[in-house]
Amino acid sequence: MNQHHTLGHTHPIILLIDEITAIFTDMGFSVAEGRELVSENDNFDVLNFPKDHPARDMQDTFYIDTNKTSGTNRLLRTQTSSVQVPYMKEAILPIQMIVPGKVFRNESTDATHEMQFFQLEGMVINKTANVADLKKTLEDFLTKVFKKEAEIRMRPSFFPFVEPGYEVDMNCFKCGGQTDICSVCKGSGWIEILGAGMIHPNVLRAGGIDPRLYQGFAFGCGIDRIAMLKWGIDDVRLLYNGDVRVVAQF
């Protein structure tokens, strides 16, 4: 029997990362990586999360250990934003980059929450990058990834590492806001899809960049969430338990 007449299957998250990478490299973005096991410094301190501040509770963290000599904690990154400052320190300006990667949250799991999932981080730093550019970039990205003209709206929100910060909704690609019973947008016509904002000057400085000369924006979204929306995957836990029945559909 011919063993090789069929192609293997691709994991849907890998398929999405491939599409995202194609979209962003085409827009001139570089693709970076980062570690999953990071210091509390990279994951929180340099991202302007004050020590002993409730903002750290926004993300439930898996802590590993504390270095006896330096006193720094190690943890599993809760956000791909942990790549921002290490990347700034190494990179040559201007910066246009994305990082797709695995992140971890210490929370109970259900159909829409898993202790591990994938995020996409994006960052643009130059002399002029502004909120209007951010909006355009996100519109272009979402239009390409959902293969349908995306309209977005940005609502005020808060993430310590950006100011101003926004929650980004896109118009419902399924019903276009036309129906009250849409399973995707619940009739609101809008889907919460991204967090974004202008990079906080404290973060730029932590990366050795003078905020008077450079400015930029950053955005982040859950790749799993895009997968759930795009294909209607109803249980994210199935993505990480090695179930070939999910993968075989891609």
Added chain:
Amino acid sequence: MKFSYNWLQTHIQEKLPTPEVISQTLTHKCFEVDGIEKLADDYVFDVKILPDRSHDAAAHRVLARELCYYLELTYLPQHIQDKAGVFEGPKLAIQDTQASPRFMARSITALQAKESPKWLVDSLEAIGQRSINPIVDITNYVLYDLGKPIHAFDADKIVGTITTRFAKEGETVVTLDGKYITLDSSILVLADEEGPLDIAGIKGGKKAEVTHDTTHVIIVSSNFNSSLIRKTTQKVGIKTDAARRFENGITSELCAYALEVATALTVEIAGTDKTETSINTDIYPKPEKRYKVGVSTSEINRVLGTTLSDTDIAQIFTKRGFSYVYVKNVRENIKTVATQAIGKKYKRGASVLYDAPDVFDCSSLTAYAYSESGIAIPRISVDQFVYGTDTADIEVGDILCINSGIIKSEQGTYYSQVLQKDIAECAIRTESVEWMPGTQVLLGIDHVGIYMGEGVVVHAHGAHGAVVKESIVGSVFEQGAIYKKLLFSDEGRFVVSAPFERLDIRIKEDLIDEVSKWIGTDTGTPKNTKAASVGEVTKKIHYTAHIRNFLKQEGYSEIMTTSFSDEGDIAIQNSVDPKKNHLRKNLQTGLLQALHKASYNSLSLGIEFDPTVRLFEIGNIFSGENTEETHICIGVITKNKKEKKQVEQRLKDTLSKLLNTVSEEGLSLEASQITSQVMSTDEVVGYSMIEISIDELVVQLPEKNTFVPLVGKKTDTIYQTLSVFPFITRDIAVFVPSEVDLQKLEDTLLEKGGELCTKIYQFDRFQKTGEERISFGYRLVFQVADRTLSDNEIEPIMTDIYATFSSLGWEVR
């Protein structure tokens, strides 16, 4: 937090619009509304207040003010009929003003046990709070209305002075809900002369609890250090609404207002003809001052991509209720502020916020003069030096920096209000502390001054003990001073005095955020996002994509398993699941489980996995203390006897081919060159796996950074939900005449299989030489989402299929 529609209405003059309009406004302009609940005669909004505004906006009064701002309604200030105090207030003391910056209290006598009025009970119940007694209800009302926690004690149960102090080791307190808490010296309490009354800012105590019998109360309104409260809540494991507010930081300025409102309500609700109130006792050694933040219109436009004018910005700030001055000539303003400071006292470490404009040190003078002109510069001399750019052409308002070498170093540390942390005392600094930590200033800087023009400098100088104006010639700056420009532009600036309550308005970006909230994000003009050149990927991403494509073409499917394990070299401190309290140290363990599962499931998936299931995973593993590496594990499993003997060889061949594929260009890698490889085979079970480090592999390959797209992408996936219940399969073999359309055969199977049949696939096709008929083998897979199927449900379907085939003249084997 929950907000009541009726409660919000009490603060607004006009009739509020519909709950839907309120919800939309809040969500689009400031705070996301998670839901609206309809009560009998009220609506309750569940509003997400994020950490940047948790210190003030978790309060009806504040949310009402936000609504007034965004909906252009009229805010009704609270009308307080305060009864003047007629006797001496409670005796209070503060042990540590860092931990407890303000402590106020007032006592009220001759109260009478009554029920809380209906409006108060309804208000609290709407947001999920139970009515307890009038005094407690009033303190809760003040908490949810003003966002300021206050507390009431039964004055008759208190002995002597009330002090905020750190507990003594081993002291205990019984909380209002009856828990015994053993205290230690890191925990702040309010205590009378007998002992602790409560855990400061977190939870009230039994000792001086207000009950229905209480006739004389002391209401306290204090403020506590936010990170101290946070550490204590974590230590004692008590989370309360009050603690949450203190953790986020509260302005001390609210203390008096909260006490006034609480007193007025107490007198009104629980008072009698004989009720009297005391004078306020107020310990507030360091009154807060309003923080000044400046921004220019062009800075706002630069960030938002807009073309707003000075007039637009002025209008927005005015509507927002921000008081501001517009500084047209920044240099002249710096000069004016410096001039006004001449003669003021010198004190090393003077605070810009609290001591200015009466006391300065050299860099607090420069920082203050700039801050008053709308420019935030670093607080410390060396940082001001690093912040500035060298200039030979010094102008009014620029600064002079020098290593005077005459300031003596001091021991210890001081707490920086600006940096919110302890800073080591140091006279001459050679490294940036705050602005660009790590930047070296070899020459060292210990003194700065402001240039006033015509060879004159104003500086706060320890040797003079004051702020002085003198000629550079003959001053400490005469030899070796370096001139620095701290201004990037001379344009006019809005200098906003942040309202006391807005602890989140500290830098110009916070003001830009306010403008963005007002105008939205639809007004900016984006630049073209077309790229000049295509972006690159990392070397590892490049080669990993090649590996994926190769394996896919070889029939391998990619899966992902959990990064957690019950064993490994790296343990997780706070995992709740004992099966997932370590990080995985290999991929094999997970992949083997997946292979077994896939082998079982392959029966339901179709021929592509039969007889050999081929899988791989790429992911990070963690070994030793510090190693995080990207590995790939490739595995096969089979039930076929002949195949079982070949599984290991098959994998070895795959690895060789894989290495060949990635190491094109004359560089040929042998499997033996990959030292990380681990093979694991069981011919009896029929599996084999090989795991290697991708990091090790990639190191040996030439640098390449192009993006490699996936091959053979499926674009038409319509995802099918998986059932958690087991499937049943039935095989059927049938002879059909060669002219019969296969589609008809499959359609018949699908039709007769009905809803229970999720998949059919052909596993055999056989035609004897010389025979007209063809034998087809089909497998039918049955499964439903809500139950385990029984044979009894399947048999009639199969019988029907057999009958249908017979009636068509097809012979079932």
